[in-house]
Amino acid sequence: MTVEGFSYILGECVTKAKVAKRSVHDFAARSSVRSSTPKWTSRPCRPSSVTPPPPPRPVRPDQRAAVDKLAMPEMKQIRPPAAQVNEGSDGLERRVDETVVAAAHFTIAAASANASAHLKAAWSATYGFHPDPEKAYSQAVKAAEAVVIPATIPNAGTPTLGTALKHLDDTAAKWTTVLDDKTGNPASAEPLIGLIRMLWQGQRDRHAGGPTSKPTTQEAAEAAVHAAILIVQWFNSQAVVKNP
16 A cells, blocks of 8 residues: 555544544534423422411301391391391391380381381381381371371371371370279370470471471481381270260
8 A cells, every 4th residue: 555545544534533433522512402491390388378268157046047048239238137038028127126126117007007007117218227217206196196087087188197186185184095994993094195205396307497307317217117106006906085
């Protein structure tokens, strides 16, 4: 083999060796890039640091019954303990002592249709969620008129509780109650007549412009409604009697 031939072969070997070396270096570089790329792995969720809300307070049976019976918008604006179902089961009213409510509903059920309607309206205007003291007092007076006028001046042309009260004052000696006085005789109806007088005279918003005219307060309306309930109950049950 000549020197020129040997040199040619040696040069080819060196060139191939350099190419092989560069290929090894490129492969190693690509491998290092792949190994440095982050791998996504699933990690367990850490528990939340937010404090969970406290459990709801238990609802009393009477509250649950009211909510179940009437799903009304008003229930979103009030506290359940302040609400109760009204007598007609078609609305809600402010909570009142159960004994008082039972007595009122008994009187309303036993009264005439006229007196009953006015008592219902007076009660609703007093204890509803939108109280109207003036309406409540006015309806209480009308409820009393519905039983007092037929018992005192049934034939009057334009009777009012005021004209019926005048008749009671003029004939007070003839009116007694089923209660006895300290002598054992039927007690006078004067206390009942006095209650009717207070109910009639206490309505200071009946006329405007007078020196004693003023709006009816919620407290006065409540007192008037319960006074009317007693008056209706006494006349309806004949607890007050007119003697010859």
